[in-house]
Amino acid sequence: MMTLRERALVSMQSVPSLPKHVRIQYDPVRHAFAVLSPEKVFWPNEISLDILRRCDGRSTVGHIIADLASDYDTDQEAVAADVIAFLREWSDKLLVKL
Amino acid sequence: MSEPFLPPIGMLAELTHRCPLQCPYCSNPLELLKANRELDTQTWLDLFSQAADLGVLQVHLSGGEPTLRRDLEQLIAGLSARGVYTNLITAGVGIAEGRIEAFAEAGLDHLQLSFQGARPATTDRIGNHGGSHEKKLETARRARAAGLPLTINAPIHRHNIEEVPEFIDLALSLGAERLEIANVQYAGWALANRDMLMPERAAVERQADIVAAAQERLAGVMNIDFVTPDYFAIYPKPCMGGWARDAFMVAPDGTVLPCHAAQTIPSLRFERFGERTLAEIWTDSPAFNAFRGTGWMQEPCRSCERREVDWGGCRCQAMAIAGDAAATDPACIKSPIHNHMAILIDAALAQAAPEGAESFIFRRIGATTRPDKSA
Ligand code: SF4
Numbered sequence: 261m262m263t264l265r266e267r268a269l270v271s272m273q274s275v276p277s278l279p280k281h282v283r284i285q286y287d288p289v290r291h292a293f294a295v296l297s298p299e300k301v302f303w304p305n306e307i308s309l310d311i312l313r314r315c316d317g318r319s320t321v322g323h324i325i326a327d328l329a330s331d332y333d334t335d336q337e338a339v340a341a342d343v344i345a346f347l348r349e350w351s352d353k354l355l356v357k358l
Numbered sequence: 359m360s361e362p363f364l365p366p367i368g369m370l371a372e373l374t375h376r377c378p379l380q381c382p383y384c385s386n387p388l389e390l391l392k393a394n395r396e397l398d399t400q401t402w403l404d405l406f407s408q409a410a411d412l413g414v415l416q417v418h419l420s421g422g423e424p425t426l427r428r429d430l431e432q433l434i435a436g437l438s439a440r441g442v443y444t445n446l447i448t449a450g451v452g453i454a455e456g457r458i459e460a461f462a463e464a465g466l467d468h469l470q471l472s473f474q475g476a477r478p479a480t481t482d483r484i485g486n487h488g489g490s491h492e493k494k495l496e497t498a499r500r501a502r503a504a505g506l507p508l509t510i511n512a513p514i515h516r517h518n519i520e521e522v523p524e525f526i527d528l529a530l531s532l533g534a535e536r537l538e539i540a541n542v543q544y545a546g547w548a549l550a551n552r553d554m555l556m557p558e559r560a561a562v563e564r565q566a567d568i569v570a571a572a573q574e575r576l577a578g579v580m581n582i583d584f585v586t587p588d589y590f591a592i593y594p595k596p597c598m599g600g601w602a603r604d605a606f607m608v609a610p611d612g613t614v615l616p617c618h619a620a621q622t623i624p625s626l627r628f629e630r631f632g633e634r635t636l637a638e639i640w641t642d643s644p645a646f647n648a649f650r651g652t653g654w655m656q657e658p659c660r661s662c663e664r665r666e667v668d669w670g671g672c673r674c675q676a677m678a679i680a681g682d683a684a685a686t687d688p689a690c691i692k693s694p695i696h697n698h699m700a701i702l703i704d705a706a707l708a709q710a711a712p713e714g715a716e717s718f719i720f721r722r723i724g725a726t727t728r729p730d731k732s733a
């Protein structure tokens with residue numbers, strides 16, 4: 261009997277990564293980045309892509325938020341809610357591992 | 359027609375019609391092709407390479423049973439070298455030792471394994487193959503051990519609809535990321551067996567509640583995709599995401615088709631890879647252009663606000679039930695013959711044989727030639 265997966269909750273300490281069945285890939289035909297998953301192909305917008313690219317299995321959510329805030333030249337609270345909501349949604353669909 | 363031309367995203371490759379199972383709902387055509395009609399390795403590799411050039415990002419390797427192709431590792435490696443996402447759709451019976459590991463090594467991204475039942479007796483009876491359930495469990499374990507992500511596919515009909523909760527437990531216990539509860543679509547062999555496969559109305563309603571509750575309960579644990587049964591629907595599904603819009607399929611002999619059942623539309627002629635390139639077929643084939651976009655639609659679809667949501671539904675279902683491939687899918691409540699669906703359900707239920715006494719036309723070469731269904 262294997263241990264069942266549990267629903268993961270996003271915290272500042274979570275270290276998100278892409279699971280094995282998901283990958284980001286540049287599509288030269290459509291000139292855009294695609295997220296490939298078992299049934300679906302997603303076309304993330306620029307902000308989603310910036311979050312997904314940082315889901316590298318090393319950076320914590322806190323670090324990702326700080327990093328994005330400095331890139332977008334805005335304060336952390338402004339991005340935190342969006343990043344957390346995005347990760348919760350993608351984690352609930354098993355597209356991001358926490 | 360002035361619809362913008364989109365490159366295809368997905369392709370379903372039916373590598374072979376051979377299969378150790380004989381599911382009475384199989385989506386393959388009634389006239390199954392023998393092994394000597396299958397494309398050879400190099401032709402499939404050329405086709406895959408053209409597909410990647412054209413914009414295909416995902417290839418579903420299917421059949422029949424695709425693992426009966428001895429060159430499957432090579433085909434996976436060819437796709438993987440082009441960065442195409444590969445999904446192997448298998449019944450998981452009779453896969454030789456070491457091959458699943460070899461598929462993973464060749465770059466397979468994902469494996470989808472079908473279960474005819476959640477109970478061993480159901481699986482073995484529906485697939486008409488003793489001991490198949492045990493073999494499937496073993497395939498699932500081997501896939502996990504090889505590190506492959508896993509979807510469990512459960513084709514649902516009258517004889518296993520009560521097993522939906524058990525399918526959910528089965529998929530969880532196998533560690534699947536995803537479960538597909540897919541109500542059988544009445545095309546191919548399923549159309550020939552429709553009267554025996556049609557579920558009871560109350561069972562369909564119970565199923566919807568069970569699946570919705572499980573989807574909520576299992577958020578973040580396992581994805582459950584629910585393919586609802588057309589005959590009980592109010593609106594049709596966007597079949598294939600729209601005819602020739604972002605996906606297509608290829609039969610074992612290289613015939614390029616907009617969908618599984620397209621060959622049941624007698625007015626269309628389909629081209630084979632090799633006669634023309636894939637790009638030519640995708641853009642120019644009269645059969646692909648016949649129902650592309652919305653220009654071909656009649657009323658009520660033509661002026662309907664959902665026309666780019668469901669693309670008028672399934673052309674083959676319109677053909678089978680309305681007798682006109684350009685009609686509104688009768689699954690749609692706006693179809694003038696939508697009530698036929700209820701009549702067909704009632705007719706099927708009136709004929710239902712007691713459990714165990716049903717006489718399926720099992721899927722095998724020569725079992726039947728034409729669907730005996732003029733609905
Ligand atoms: S549906 Fe059944 S018979 Fe048809 S290909 Fe799949 S496993 Fe084989």
Ligand code: SF4
Nearest residue numbers: 659662664665670690
């Ligand atoms: S009328 Fe046609 S476009 Fe409108 S919902 Fe029905 S099938 Fe879809």
